[in-house]
Amino acid sequence: MPHISSSKTQPVYDVIVVGSGAGGGQTAYTLTMEGAKVLMLEAGRNYDPVKETPMFQTNNQAPLRGASTPDKPFGFYDSTVDGGWQVPGEPYTSASSDPARQFWWWRARMLGGRTNHWGRISLRNGPYDFKPYTRDGLGFDWPMSYEDLAPYYNKTEMLVGVYGTNEGLENTPNSPAGCLLPPPKMRAGELLAQHRAKKLGIPVMAIHRAVLSAKQDAENLPAKLHPKNAKAQRLIAKAMRERAACFWATACGRGCSIKANYQSTTVHLPPALDTGNLDIVTDAMVRAVTVDENGKATGVSYIDRKTREERTVKARVVVLAASSAESVRILLNSKSPRFPNGLANSSGLVGKYIMDTVGARLGGQIPALENLPVHNEDGAGGSHVYVPWWLYKEQHAGKLGFARGYHIEFDSGRRMPGMGSTSGLEGINGGGYGQQFKADARRYYGSFMSFAGRGEMIPNDDSFCELDPTVKDKWGIPVLRFHWKWSEHETRQAAHMQKTFGEIIESMGGKAGKPEATGAAAIEPGGKIIHEVGGTIMGTDPKKSVTNQWCQTWEVKNLFVNDGGAFCSNADKNPTLTIMALAWRSSDYLLEEMRKGNL
Amino acid sequence: MNTPEPADSLRLDRRSAIKWMLTATASVALMERAGMAAEGTPKVGVGYGTDPDLVKIYKPGDVWALTFTDPQRRTATALCDTIIPADDKSPAASKVGVPDFIDEWISAPYPGHTDDKRTVLEGLAWIDEESQKRFGNNFADLVLKQKNAICDDICVFGTAKPEFKKAAGFFRKFRDLTAGGFYSTPEGMKDIGYVGNVPTVNFAGPTPEALKHLGLA
Numbered sequence: 001m002p003h004i005s006s007s008k009t010q011p012v013y014d015v016i017v018v019g020s021g022a023g024g025g026q027t028a029y030t031l032t033m034e035g036a037k038v039l040m041l042e043a044g045r046n047y048d049p050v051k052e053t054p055m056f057q058t059n060n061q062a063p064l065r066g067a068s069t070p071d072k073p074f075g076f077y078d079s080t081v082d083g084g085w086q087v088p089g090e091p092y093t094s095a096s097s098d099p100a101r102q103f104w105w106w107r108a109r110m111l112g113g114r115t116n117h118w119g120r121i122s123l124r125n126g127p128y129d130f131k132p133y134t135r136d137g138l139g140f141d142w143p144m145s146y147e148d149l150a151p152y153y154n155k156t157e158m159l160v161g162v163y164g165t166n167e168g169l170e171n172t173p174n175s176p177a178g179c180l181l182p183p184p185k186m187r188a189g190e191l192l193a194q195h196r197a198k199k200l201g202i203p204v205m206a207i208h209r210a211v212l213s214a215k216q217d218a219e220n221l222p223a224k225l226h227p228k229n230a231k232a233q234r235l236i237a238k239a240m241r242e243r244a245a246c247f248w249a250t251a252c253g254r255g256c257s258i259k260a261n262y263q264s265t266t267v268h269l270p271p272a273l274d275t276g277n278l279d280i281v282t283d284a285m286v287r288a289v290t291v292d293e294n295g296k297a298t299g300v301s302y303i304d305r306k307t308r309e310e311r312t313v314k315a316r317v318v319v320l321a322a323s324s325a326e327s328v329r330i331l332l333n334s335k336s337p338r339f340p341n342g343l344a345n346s347s348g349l350v351g352k353y354i355m356d357t358v359g360a361r362l363g364g365q366i367p368a369l370e371n372l373p374v375h376n377e378d379g380a381g382g383s384h385v386y387v388p389w390w391l392y393k394e395q396h397a398g399k400l401g402f403a404r405g406y407h408i409e410f411d412s413g414r415r416m417p418g419m420g421s422t423s424g425l426e427g428i429n430g431g432g433y434g435q436q437f438k439a440d441a442r443r444y445y446g447s448f449m450s451f452a453g454r455g456e457m458i459p460n461d462d463s464f465c466e467l468d469p470t471v472k473d474k475w476g477i478p479v480l481r482f483h484w485k486w487s488e489h490e491t492r493q494a495a496h497m498q499k500t501f502g503e504i505i506e507s508m509g510g511k512a513g514k515p516e517a518t519g520a521a522a523i524e525p526g527g528k529i530i531h532e533v534g535g536t537i538m539g540t541d542p543k544k545s546v547t548n549q550w551c552q553t554w555e556v557k558n559l560f561v562n563d564g565g566a567f568c569s570n571a572d573k574n575p576t577l578t579i580m581a582l583a584w585r586s587s588d589y590l591l592e593e594m595r596k597g598n599l
Numbered sequence: 600m601n602t603p604e605p606a607d608s609l610r611l612d613r614r615s616a617i618k619w620m621l622t623a624t625a626s627v628a629l630m631e632r633a634g635m636a637a638e639g640t641p642k643v644g645v646g647y648g649t650d651p652d653l654v655k656i657y658k659p660g661d662v663w664a665l666t667f668t669d670p671q672r673r674t675a676t677a678l679c680d681t682i683i684p685a686d687d688k689s690p691a692a693s694k695v696g697v698p699d700f701i702d703e704w705i706s707a708p709y710p711g712h713t714d715d716k717r718t719v720l721e722g723l724a725w726i727d728e729e730s731q732k733r734f735g736n737n738f739a740d741l742v743l744k745q746k747n748a749i750c751d752d753i754c755v756f757g758t759a760k761p762e763f764k765k766a767a768g769f770f771r772k773f774r775d776l777t778a779g780g781f782y783s784t785p786e787g788m789k790d791i792g793y794v795g796n797v798p799t800v801n802f803a804g805p806t807p808e809a810l811k812h813l814g815l816a
Contacts, residue, residue, distance in 0.1 A: 045650070051654075052653060052654065053653070053654075054653040054654050056796055057653070057654070057656070058783065058784075058785065058788070058796065059783040060696075060700075060780075060783045060784045060785075061656045061657060062657055063647055063651075063657050063661070063662050063703065063707075064703065064704060064707060065700065065779055065780060065783045066783075067779075069646060069647075069707070069709045070646075070709060070710065071646050071647060071648055071649050071651075071709075072647075072649070072651075076647075076651070076653070077653060079653075081649070081650050082649045082650050083649065084649070087649075088649065184802045184804075185802055185803070185804030185805075186804065187804065187805065188805040188809050188810075188813060191805065191810075191813070191815055192813050192815065195815060246802075247798035247799060247800070248798070248799050248801075248802040249795060249796050249797055249798050249799070250796065254653070368812075368813055368814075369813075371812070372809055372812055372813075373806055373808040373809045373812055374792040374794055375794065375803070375805060375806045375809055376794050376795045376797070376799070376803070377795065377805075378795035378796065378802075379802050380802070414792065414793055414794075414795070415793075415795070416788070416793060416795060416796060417782040417783050417787065417788055417791060417793055418779065418783050419775075419779035419783070420779070421778070421779065421782045421783070421791070422775070422778040422779070422782065423775065423779075425778075426756075426771065430755045430757055430758070431754045431755035431756060431757075431767075431770075431771065431774070432754055432755070433681060433682040433683075433750055433754050433770075433774060434681065434682065434684060434747070434750075435684065435686060437682060437683070437774070437778075438683060438684075438686060438688070438689075438790070441778065441782065441790075441791055442688075442790065442791055442792060445791045445792060445793075446792075
């Protein structure tokens with residue numbers, strides 16, 4: 001069973017998975033390894049990173065030297081296909097014209113979705129992150145604890161390959177031996193920051209990223225991942241052998257033709273296809289989940305984007321993993337006399353409590369990095385270090401004025417030059433040209449650093465999405481309308497970020513850029529960080545949540561939401577690793593319920 | 600001091616991102632009022648689209664038509680080489696195709712580029728007029744000392760005299776384009792000291808000399 005056209009689907013599958021990113025990829029992997037017959041539907045086109053990744057292209061080989069455009073918001077070489085904060089012909093709307101109340105929705109219309117270009121930062125939620133309400137009375141507790149998810153974090157790290165170290169810091173869990181790959185060495189600016197920030201009490205440590213800093217242990221990991229399943233062990237061992245270790249060149253956001261980093265298309269889907277249990281139909285834009293007279297899901301209806309035909313496919317179980325907002329849209333569009341407000345929505349909570357990550361940034365110029373002896377600083381593409389949230393005690397004592405923490409990501413180094421390489425010079429030399437300009441460009445290249453905060457947003461009643469009453473996309477499907485509002489917990493946190501980054505830059509002897517006057521000005525727009533979660537939150541009470549702890553909707557037993565939608569809080573830790581661990585856990589439960597005959 | 604940013608051309612800056620978003624939101628609102636389908640949204644121009652071939656090697660003029668007339672290209676070439684002249688480390692900007700790149704940039708059908716086109720074409724006309732006025736020749740025909748005399752008046756936007764303010768705005772834009780175009784070529788990367796984009800078995804981290812430079816040896 002392979003990639004197929006929409007006319008070649010089987011009459012009925014065990015499970016239909018809508019979406020092929022982190023949640024859909026993990027779900028399809030787990031289910032097919034255990035023998036379930038799965039149909040995966042992807043709204044975008046087929047995509048093959050082995051053939052399509054621009055691995056060594058330089059910016060002068062791209063239009064506009066690779067600079068960002070509305071067609072490619074992250075630059076020409078970003079792997080995203082037919083995506084961005086706007087997708088042609090597939091709009092969304094905003095309930096408010098106030099610039100501070102916009103939500104920016106990033107989509108990618110391609111196999112593997114956003115996993116092809118993501119930052120690969122893979123941090124575990126800690127014990128506090130599952131019980132935020134218990135700690136400070138805000139938001140919601142998860143209907144599970146860290147201990148419940150920890151075995152799945154272990155397995156996910158072993159499967160996808162994550163580098164990093166264990167430092168034993170508060171609410172920053174260690175991984176058991178054998179989970180993590182060794183971290184790459186720190187770059188010059190990162191080392192300098194680590195050395196100087198220590199005096200401020202700010203811990204700079206190896207970041208965790210889903211990049212193979214060394215080959216995976218194909219001898220021992222398969223048995224840990226799939227005990228008592230010889231076929232699965234054989235297939236994942238083969239897949240691991242087909243992945244090369246990072247060769248420390250080319251940015252991860254381009255994708256990776258040697259499969260050294262995690263993207264669903266190189267890690268989850270090849271072994272899942274090898275089982276013979278997976279069919280994939282791309283260009284399949286799902287409109288709705290279909291139900292029978294008993295209120296059970298029977299499958300989905302979708303539009304074949306190539307022929308514009310509407311089709312239906314059937315399965316015993318439906319798993320939505322279309323991205324949290326897209327899954328919300330499908331549920332709200334699944335209206336029937338029995339479910340007039342959309343499917344799984346008797347609580348009225350589908351679309352509610354959407355969250356992003358709080359983002360703010362500040363850069364500076366560091367004289368100590370000027371005229372640095374020439375060496376290669378490419379490394380593993382992204383940052384090699386980060387600062388986990390370090391002020392738990394001060395915050396818990398109420399000293400900070402905001403309730404949740406953030407971590408710090410770094411931009412530094414002598415990276416591949418592009419259009420911005422000399423943009424900071426004017427701030428230093430005022431302008432200039434000629435021989436002096438060339439001398440300055442050499443002197444200051446690589447001496448700029450920038451720090452980005454990534455913080456926890458608390459779910460609130462003013463941030464949600466619903467169906468727009470009039471606007472439809474080019475397929476005739478009603479679109480989402482977003483409502484958004486940051487609370488003071490987030491804007492104060494953003495102000496604290498910029499203040500802290502200024503202090504770090506000064507501790508390095510550098511000169512920081514000017515911070516914004518207020519947190520509201522410093523904070524990035526909602527959705528800009530592309531950590532969209534919530535909308536189908538999990539809980540213990542069917543009246544106050546959409547799913548249980550297994551991402552199974554309360555209302556429709558054979559319907560699951562295995563993307564970020566079930567998150568009922570959004571810790572500062574980047575969500576992808578948790579999406580995968582959660583999808584694996586839910587898929588194990590789904591398999592068990594199928595075996596028991598409950599689904 | 601302007602906010603320094605790291606050498607990362609790929610990051611979308613906040614201002615242009617907000618501008619694009621407002622444009623997109625406005626077009627959706629317009630559509631809503633007009634009751635139009637999303638497909639009816641008129642395109643500003645045709646760029647490379649949302650699914651270009653990323654592996655292909657592009658050169659200016661491959662995707663959209665270029666703009667410069669011969670005299671404009673001649674003036675742009677002379678100005679590029681005044682900003683980035685040849686020295687013992689690297690060639691002049693025009694020797695590695697920077698004028699063609701600037702032409703590609705100002706000819707692009709994306710928001711912002713239309714403004715840059717006006718700035719650059721008006722600036723090139725101004726600098727020839729100014730050259731005629733002061734020295735009786737076009738900019739490209741001036742000797743270095745004469746070129747410098749004009750550039751000295753417009754190369755620092757912050758302190759440029761009111762009568763040169765507009766020209767200084769042009770010069771700043773033109774310098775950014777020249778430098779971005781130049782340092783992204785193999786010759787420019789070598790000059791500036793970028794030695795990455797090569798596969799290696801191990802990532803070595805900073806050299807002993809670099810650590811010593813930082814006082815961390």
